[in-house]
Amino acid sequence: MGSGRGNAARRPASLASLDLNLLVFLRELLRERNVTRAAERVGVSQPTASAALARLRRHFGDELLVRSRGSFVLSPLAAQLAPQVEPVCASLERLFSTSAEFRPAESDREFTLLMADYVLVTLGEQLSREMFKTAPGIRLHAKVLQKLPADIPEALRLIDGIVSVGKAELHAPGIHSVELFRDRWVCIVDRDNPVSERLELADLERMPWVVPHHPDGGYPPSSPLGPLMARLATHPRVAVRVDSYRATPYFVAGTDRIAIMQHRLARQFRGRADLRVLECPGDPPPIVEKLWWHEERETDEGHRWLRGVVERAARPLDHRNALAARTRHAASA
Structure with missing residues (x-):
């Protein structure tokens, strides 16, 4: 023995x-x-x-x-x-920072959010301003999301939230969400690309693509672009795969390639005369970005404060608020 x-x-x-x-x-x-x-x-x-x-x-x-x-x-x-x-x-x-009362102005707690680089570009500055305005000592760890964690519930027990579109993996028991903002898909091509200003599905089928975060085996039906891909007669011919939405236009400029990207991100490149932003054919579904968190955090005062800050930061991007504002203006005119 x-x-x-x-x-x-x-x-x-x-x-x-x-x-x-x-x-x-x-x-x-x-x-x-x-x-x-x-x-x-x-x-x-x-x-x-x-x-x-x-x-x-x-x-x-x-x-x-x-x-x-x-x-x-x-x-x-x-x-x-x-x-x-x-x-x-x-x-x-x-x-060890948990207390009966969360005081944002006095706290130095660190929060961790996982989001794609597109969301960082779209939401990051306003989120930083909102946090600093009410809680200058609070720390934020903004981690860049390249693909969703394998175990969503376990990951959300360890971090404070994920900002993502509503992929099937996120619809798990115990996971809550709130809509932050919406966007739409557009196409980006080089200025000298001979393609028409009005793209057709046939253009997407014949042109080489630059694709961010391209999954092995192509796009599953549950992906944000799944419905559009299903309408194509052939799979996209991928010329460049890049793990960044933000980097996509750099691999389109000076080539015959095309990329599909978020309109809010494409606007960041409107100062470049060598690129064109075109409407995406095929009526792709809207992009609906949400904040996702685990139900175990519902009663955490600090986490409730964080959710409020993220929602306020996204408010200027919320299409519903913009639509309501336009409606009020039209009614008063």
């Missing part, structure tokens, strides 16, 4: 035996990949930081930071730890 001591050594360390200060230092160490900068971020001396690194190395049985060509890189184990440490620290910060 093996000794009990050997089995005990392989058991996970109990929370009571862990120094949570090491977790904070580990997060900064993995972010900065430098002991000195990590020490500055945490606010400890160099000897204290070196001692913390030594303790972490003993705990994991791994170097964590490895010198390479005059700098440090993460070891394979450290690279695995990096994405795990961030949500753990965020959860702990939320846990």
Whole structure:
């Protein structure tokens, strides 16, 4: 029979035996990949930081930071730890910052939102202004969404929200949402592209495409452009795949390619004389961007405040408000 001591050594360390200060230092160490900068971020001396690194190395049985060509890189184990440490620290910060009353003006809580770069361009500045106006000490981690997490409910337990169109994966039990704003699809081509100002579906079928976030195997019916793709006689001929909506026009300029993108984003390039923005044929469905969160956060005063801030930031973009304003103006005329 093996000794009990050997089995005990392989058991996970109990929370009571862990120094949570090491977790904070580990997060900064993995972010900065430098002991000195990590020490500055945490606010400890160099000897204290070196001692913390030594303790972490003993705990994991791994170097964590490895010198390479005059700098440090993460070891394979450290690279695995990096994405795990961030949500753990965020959860702990939320846990210990919880109080009976949330005071935005006095809080330094950090919120994490996941959104596509298109949403960042469209909503980011106004969101930043709204947050700073009422809570200058609040911190925001705006993470760029390239594809939805595999487990939506679990992901939304670890972060504060996702801004996305209503994909099927998001319609899961316990997930709530509120509409923020709407947009429409347009096409973008080079100025010298001979295509007509009035595009037809046949143009989409014959022209090479620049496609952001193109999934393997093409667009599923549940994707925002799924209904339009279903109307094409052939699959799009993809010339460029790029993991950014914002970068799409750069791969259209000077070529015979075409891209379909959001109108609000396309307007950011209206100062470029070498590009044309055209109406999209095929009557594609509107883009409806929503904020999604887990029901466990419903009673969290801080999270309720955040949702209100995001909604206020999106209000100038809300087509319903714009329509109501036009209706009021017409009625008073």
